[in-house]
Amino acid sequence: MQTxxxxxxxxxxxxxxxxxTVDDGGNAVTCAVDIMDCDAGGLYFLTARGKSLYxxxxxxxxxxxxxxxxxxxxxRVAVSVSGCIEELGREELSTLLDKNRYMYKIYPDEAxxxxxxxxxxxxxxxxxxxxxxxxxxxxxxxxGGQPAAEYGYSITKECVLCGKCREVCPQNxxxxxxxxxxxxxxxxxxxxxxxxxxxxGAVILKN
Ligand SMILES: Cc1cc2nc3c(=O)[nH]c(=O)nc-3n(C[C@H](O)[C@H](O)[C@H](O)COP(=O)(O)O)c2cc1C
Numbered sequence: 754m755q756t757x758x759x760x761x762x763x764x765x766x767x768x769x770x771x772x773x774t775v776d777d778g779g780n781a782v783t784c785a786v787d788i789m790d791c792d793a794g795g796l797y798f799l800t801a802r803g804k805s806l807y808x809x810x811x812x813x814x815x816x817x818x819x820x821x822x823x824x825x826x827x828x829r830v831a832v833s834v835s836g837c838i839e840e841l842g843r844e845e846l847s848t849l850l851d852k853n854r855y856m857y858k859i860y861p862d863e864a865x866x867x868x869x870x871x872x873x874x875x876x877x878x879x880x881x882x883x884x885x886x887x888x889x890x891x892x893x894x895x896x897g898g899q900p901a902a903e904y905g906y907s908i909t910k911e912c913v914l915c916g917k918c919r920e921v922c923p924q925n926x927x928x929x930x931x932x933x934x935x936x937x938x939x940x941x942x943x944x945x946x947x948x949x950x951x952x953x954g955a956v957i958l959k960n
Contacts, residue, residue, distance in 0.1 A: 756894045759881050760791035763832050767820035770832075772798075774809040774816055782809060786818070789849040795875040795897055796834065797841075797849055799856070801868040810872060814838045818874075828885045836877015836899065846871040878902070888924035888940035903959045905943045908934045911955035918947035918956065 754762070763770065772786040784806055790797040800806050810816070816838055823829030849871050850856050860866045876897030883890040895901050908918070908927070912934050919927045926937040927947060934955075936947070948956040 754881060754892065756879075756896050757791070757793055759832055759879070759894065760788075760796055762822075762830075762881075763796065763820050763834075764788045764791045767822050767832065770818045770820035772806075772816050772818040774806065775813050776805075776809055777812065782806075787853065788820070789853045789871075793896075795836075795873050795877075797845070797871060797873050799846070799849060799869055799871055802870050803868055807870060810838060811840070816874060823885060826884060827887075830881065830883045830885060832879065832881050834874065834877055834879035836874050836879075836897070838872050838874050841871040841873055845873075880904075888926060889942060890939055891941070892939065905938045905941050905960075906936055906945070906947055906956055906958055907938075908936060908947075909955050909957055911953050912951075913953055913955070915952060917950045917952065921946035921950050 767788070769785050769787050771783050773781050773783045776782050786798050786800070786806075788796050789799055800810065814837055815835070817833070817835035819831055819833045821829050821831045846869055850866070850869075860869060876899050878893065878895045878899050880891060880893050893904050910933065914929060914934060916929075918934070919925075919929070923944060923946070924940050924942055926940040928935050928937055945958070948958065
């Protein structure tokens with residue numbers, strides 16, 4: 754899935770996510786937040802200025818969020834995103850409200866809506882992790898100019914093709930080919946079994 758499709762999945766299929774921020778004591782705080790919109794520029798959400806969430810967002814403009822769709826673990830897909838946020842103006846707020854008209858039931862009149870503030874998560878990284886498929890399917894992504902990084906484990910040239918890693922890989926994602934062994938990162942749980950059993954230190958954790 755392209756990043757914009759993952760964002761649409763968050764907005765349309767998941768909609769309410771759990772968002773983490775950090776308070777003044779350095780503690781992680783989570784709460785439910787709706788993804789009101791998305792585009793190539795990121796994810797959009799609202800809060801009210803009087804909430805402690807708003808204070809946390811303004812003090813440390815960085816969030817992490819996870820949204821999950823599915824009824825039980827083996828039918829669930831999770832999307833996690835973390836990155837930088839910025840507050841937007843009244844015009845963007847009003848567009849978001851018009852696109853999410855249920856908000857007019859929660860904040861029914863103009864006066865009550867003056868408390869609201871719109872935010873955009875504009876640069877960051879994320880992951881989609883699909884447990885409804887086995888082997889699992891996972892993909893990392895970046896957006897808004899965040900430098901891409903490689904995550905998970907890989908096998909270096911130190912590998913002697915002993916096969917020990919294949920015996921302990923729960924998702925069978927270690928592939929032996931003409932050019933040596935490699936890990937199919939799209940199906941890797943990143944459990945670390947391969948690294949733990951490798952007799953020659955050929956398995957490394959990239960990030
Ligand atoms: C389904 C659901 C969706 C919510 N969406 C939002 C939201 O988009 N923005 C928001 O500020 N609060 C939302 N809330 C309420 C917050 O999760 C709640 O106010 C949170 O506890 C506030 O945290 P605070 O007390 O740290 O400010 C939602 C709650 C539920 C149950």
